[in-house]
Amino acid sequence: MPRYHLQKKERAIRDQAELLRIIKKGKYLTLALCRNGEPYIVTLSYGYDESKNVFYFHSRRRGMKADFILGNPQVCATIIEDRGYIMNECAHEFRSVIIRGNMFFVESLEEKKYGMDILLKHLEDNPDKIRRESLSNDMVYRNLGILRLDVIEIQGKWGR
Structure with missing residues (x-):
């Protein structure tokens, strides 16, 4: 499938540090999925691992989202x-990041712990409190659904 480019090239955000700031500031992303020609869209909170260029999400292991990903x-x-x-300009100011990649369920216990840690550090002011209260043993992690989005491409733009 051909990739489309921005029609207003001056609106592209090319600075990787700026793209990273938008990612780090955000708390959720909207994910588009497609299966057998049927689209599905869902909004999820995330954690971003800059060193591996992946996003982690908490998710149930069954349901529509899981079926689409599989x-x-x-x-x-x-x-x-x-x-x-x-107001009075009929304009909206924004910056956006578009991510393309492949989504997988994390299977290993070690990566589930790692992914949940990335997620909590991104979302929580006090991730240790959540770990102590809700993630106290390996059995909790074994039953936990963690998704990983392996990034292929990140693009950004701004608008007004």
């Missing part, structure tokens, strides 16, 4: 930094 691991996602509607 049927087609190729996904597209977006993170939007909403800077607000500009």
Whole structure:
């Protein structure tokens, strides 16, 4: 499938540090999935591992999202930094990141712990409290659904 480019090239965010700031500031992304020609979209909180260039998500191991991922691991996602509607200008200021990659369920206990740690560090002010109260033993992790999005491409743009 051909890749489309921005029509207004001056709106591309090419600075990797700026893209990373948008990713780190965000708390959720909207994930687009497709299976047998049927689209599905879902919003998830995430954690981003910069060193591995992957996103981690907490998810149930069964259900529509799981069925779509198992049927087609190729996904597209977006993170939007909403800077607000500009009254009397019919304009909206934003920055967005579009991520393309492949989504998988994490199977190993060690990576589940690692992925959940990345997720908690991104979302929580006090991740140790959650670990102590909710993630106290290996059995909890064995039953936990953790998804990993292996990034192929990240692009950004801004608009007004």
